[in-house]
Amino acid sequence: MLISCYDNDYMSDDSRLFDHEIKEFIRLFDNDSLRAVRAVHAYAHTKRQQPAQKASASAGPVVVDLQDVKKTYKIGRERIAALDGVSLQIRQGEFVALTGTSGSGKSTLLQMIGGLDKPSEGIVMVDGFDLKKMRDGKLSKFRNQTIGFVFQFFYLQPFLRIRTNLEVPGMFARTKRSVRRNDIQRLAQAVGLDDRLGHLPRELSGGQMQRAAIARALLNQPKILLADEPTGNLDSVNSDAIINLFESIRRDFGTTIVIVTHDAAIAARADREIRLKDGVVI
Amino acid sequence: MIRFSDAALLALTKLRTRKVRTIVTVITASLLFGTLVLATLLVGGVVDSAKRFTKDSLSERYITNVQDFSGYTLYDGTSPELQARANEMYIKLVADKKREAARLGAEYDSNSEQKPTTKGPDNISYLDLTSPAAVLAIREHIAALPPTIEKLKTAAAAYHPKSFYEMKANAMPGEMTLMVDGVEKYKGVAKENYFYSPAPDVDRGWSYLDASITNQFLLDSAHLDAQKNIQDLPIIAPYSKVEAALGLKKLPKSATSQERLERSSYIRKHAASATFTACYRNAASQLQIGEALRVAKEIEQNKTNKEYQKPSLIYGVPAATSCGPAIVSRDVRTADEKKQAEKQLQFDRLFDSRVDPVQQKVTFRVVGLGPDGFSGESFSSMSALVSAVAGSSLQGMWVVPQNMYDALPNKQSYAIFDPANAQFDPQAFPAQNVQLVEFTNVADAKAFSATGCTGMDCGNGKPFISYFGSNSILLAEIISTATKTIGIAVLIVGVIAALILMGMIGRVIGDSRRETAVFRAIGAQRNDIRMIYTIYTIALSLLIALVAVIIGVVVALWIDHKWATEATAQAQVTFVGVDGSEKFRLAGIWWSALWVVVAAVIVAGLVSMLLPLSRNLARSPIKDMRDDT
Structure with missing residues (x-):
């Protein structure tokens, strides 16, 4: 069945289906191979018909709205402006890349959106919440439910199995264990780690660890996924696979993706690139 | 907030981090707390054993011993009224003597009659106790006083007393000499120094005491029933004296505990056949x-x-x-x-009724065993320690059970020694009757005891009050003192342990900055972090407590194994009323103190966590994630 799909001349590089998409079809059609094959063909045809352009969510609502956001740090007697009047909007379902040189403020901007930091001036509205006015408890809940973080160094807990690592956001959300387990199973399949759930992080490769971190970030079905240099520690093959995963997540779940990256090739794959320099958008 | 089970999972995972440091910290803290556990186990064991050894005896009874030095406090030798009365009696005595001397044709020189008062170096007039008139006046004065026991009842009323007893000293207007091997030695034999002998001979005197107090010192009834010499004066004698009376030499200090146990058993079995004979003159x-x-x-x-x-x-x-x-x-x-x-x-x-010579051979039959007095040995020996803990106020005393005395068919033949016939004798050392007051609880007994005199102010109207009986109040005192001591030790050890734990837990929390930052980034609230570290700290503390208990138990059992036999031998000798099969264990569980130690471990841990955790939570997650990159 899988071989049939891959070999089918309907498939082209543009509309190539991912393994997980094929498996999903199989599952949906209860292993009825005939129906599944027909559905695959229909889906592939649809994809082929779509313009060969990056998917755009321009019609989606604004989920991130920054208005003249400034962030100043005091280091000794000096005041450093990490952000100096940033205004931007990101819509639901967009894949946005934040680029710029070191110290340009891109990570600071990401942290503002994620509620990890508060602006010195300006307004940060995310999913309708004014983050500047939110207290610590509500911000924590906001980060847990609305945001998913992916870090450059994965930050998995070394003494917890991958399964338990993935459960951690659900623990803070007080989700029942049975529900968490089901979701983890699904997510693990989606990121291709279903056979690694019982392993410790040190037993995984860099790419696998980052996929685990992504699955962890997706457990509570966040609206926005924020990734800070997610491929910074990976080779090109794994980097590519991670970006592919982001694209599929955006496509399948409608999640808004915002990544910070130095890599131009990765930035090119985003719907939109926002460049920063010296704390301002250029 | 995060569920407890999830927080526990994350917390317990932390115990697997920094294993070497965790092990070192657990061992160090456990050794500290282990010493406290050991102390509670030993105190618990000793107290429990002492209670068992004195079960059905004076244990659970709270009796105080009141001595009011009647000889010094029942009258005031400087009293003008008493001196005036003595002078009246002197005048009458001289007149009577002159008259009778004339009637009988006897010789009498009134100038030789001692006047009733004299002046001391301070120029104050005192009653002269060598004057018969003064003695008569004093006796008249004392006879008019209410019985001492009534005065005591009034003084003790506020403390809810249960019973009153009198330990009456035998009357003995003369001297008694022990007839060793049935022979009276008239001269050249130095008597044992009363003050330094742990168990003086019966010729120093004995007391009569109520059956409810003497019963626990009596020999087995079968042995008593077998005694044939029922006309002899029944007496509870010190252990070492009975040992000697049975012809046994004292065991050497090198004797094993088993030998001492066997000797104790032998003496109990044969004590009823021991007798003492003294000659009164x-x-x-x-x-x-x-x-x-x-x-x-x-x-x-x-x-x-x-x-x-x-x-x-x-x-x-x-x-x-x-x-x-x-x-x-x-x-x-x-x-x-x-x-x-x-x-x-x-x-x-x-x-003078004493002009005719009176002598009487008195034979005592042993009906009970009392412990010897404190030998002065330091508490560093197990024997001395057990003796002090399980000792009795009968130490070294010879006591005649009042009921057995009253039941004697020839009681009248001992009338001369009967306390009821005792007259005040100013020339004699005031071997006063001792009153005993029994209370229903420790608090009342201690409160009453506090009204007595101490040291130098004794004899100025206040009685001397001490605890009487094997261990009831003494054990309560031991427990109270041990509680305070262990409490202070817990505090000191707790502070030291908290400092040690603060170092370790602080390092763990410090090393977990990034983890905390990541948790916060993915939605953990401050209280979630607090719960995780609190569970971690409690788990670590419980681990320390467990190891401390194991250390304490192992060492306590070793001490018990090493010294329990010696302690048992001494306790069997010290408290002779106990069943010969009873063992004096040194290790036992004092639950309340043990829980305090465990709680102290947990409190020390939690206290040590507070500062590092608050610092950790106040940090910026971004900075912590950055610092480690």
């Missing part, structure tokens, strides 16, 4: 014997002196085994001399 009898010995010596010295004339009246020394009167061996006085002597004797009898 009043002053007149002693004078006659003394005179007999002096004259005998004089005669011997003048054996070759032809000019020596023997006294016309010579008393002979009676047989050493007889305790009999001095026998007249020569009386060549003239009829007039004899007549005059008889008149004088009649005259003397009118004004």
Whole structure:
């Protein structure tokens, strides 16, 4: 069945289906191979018909709205402006890349959106919440439910199995264990780690660890996924696979993706690139 | 907030981080707390054993011993009223004596009659206790006083007393000499120094005491029933004296615990067959014997002196085994001399009942065993320690059970020693009757005891009050003192342990900055972090407590194994009323103190966590994630 799909001349590089998409079809059609094959063909045809352009969510609502956001740090007697009047909007379902040189403020901007930091001036509205006015408890809940973080160094807990690592956001959300387990199973399949759930992080490769971190970030079905240099520690093959995963997540779940990256090739794959320099958008 | 089970999962995972440091910290803290656990186990064991050894005895009874030094406090020798009365009696006495002397034809010199008062170096007038008139006045004054026991009841009323008893000292207007091997030694034998002997001989006196207190010291009833010499005076004797009476030599210090246990068992079994014999002589009898010995010596010295004339009246020394009167061996006085002597004797009898010689052989049969007195050995030996803990206020005393005395068929033959016949004797050391007051609880007993005198202020109206009985209040005191001591030790050890734990937990929390930052980034609230570290700290503390308990138990059991036999041997000897199969264990569980130690471990851990955790939560997650990159 899988071989049939891959070999089918309907498939082209543009509309190539991912393994997980094929498996999903199989599952949906209860292993009825005939129906599944027909559905695959229909889906592939649809994809082929779509313009060969990056998917755009321009019609989606604004989920991130920054208005003249400034962030100043005091280091000794000096005041450093990490952000100096940033205004931007990101819509639901967009894949946005934040680029710029070191110290340009891109990570600071990401942290503002994620509620990890508060602006010195300006307004940060995310999913309708004014983050500047939110207290610590509500911000924590906001980060847990609305945001998913992916870090450059994965930050998995070394003494917890991958399964338990993935459960951690659900623990803070007080989700029942049975529900968490089901979701983890699904997510693990989606990121291709279903056979690694019982392993410790040190037993995984860099790419696998980052996929685990992504699955962890997706457990509570966040609206926005924020990734800070997610491929910074990976080779090109794994980097590519991670970006592919982001694209599929955006496509399948409608999640808004915002990544910070130095890599131009990765930035090119985003719907939109926002460049920063010296704390301002250029 | 995060569920407890999830927080516990994350917390317990932390125990697997930094394993070497965790192990070192657990061992160090466990050793500290282990010493406290050991202390509680040993105190618990000793107290529990002491209670078992004194079960059905004076344990659970709270009795105080009241001595009011009656000889010094029942009258005031400087009292003008009493002195005036003594002077009246003096005048009357002189007049009576003159009259009777004239009637009987006896000789009497009124100038030799001791006046009732004298002035001291401070120029204050005192009653002269060598004056018969003064003594008469004092006796009259004391006889008019309410019984001492009534005064005591009034003083104790506020403390809810349960019962009152009197430990009455035997009357003995004379002297008693122990007849070792049935022989009375008249001279050349130094008596044991009363103050330093742990168990003086019965010739120093004995007391009569209520059955409810003496019963626990009695021998097995089967042994008592087998006694044939029921006319002898029944007495509870010190252990070492019974041992000697049975012909046993004291065991050497090198004797094993087993040998001591066997000796104890033997003595209990055969004590009922032990007897003591003493010879009582009043002053007149002693004078006659003394005179007999002096004259005998004089005669011997003048054996070759032809000019020596023997006294016309010579008393002979009676047989050493007889305790009999001095026998007249020569009386060549003239009829007039004899007549005059008889008149004088009649005259003397009118004004002093003690002029006739009285002597009596008294045989005591052992009906009970009392522990010896404190030997002065330091508490560093197990024996001394057990002796102090399980000891009794009967230590070294000879006690006649009042009920057994009252049941004697020949009770009248001991009338001279009966406390009821005792008269105030100012020349005698005030061996006062001792009152005992029993209370229903420790608090009342201690409160009453606090009203007594201490040290130098004794004898100024306040009685001396101490605890009586094997261990009831003493054990409560031990527990109270141990509680305070262990409490202070817990505090000190707790602070030290908290500092150690603060170092370790601080490092763990510090090392987990990034983890905390990541948790915060993915939605953990501050309280979630607090719960995780609190569970971690409690788990670590419980681990320390567990290891500390194991250390304490192991060492306590080793101590018990090493010294329990010696302790048992001493306890069997010290508290002779106990069942011979009872073991004195040194290790036991004092639950309340143990829980306090465990709680202290947890509190120390939690306290040590507070500062590092608050610092951790106040940090910026971004900075912490950055710092480690």
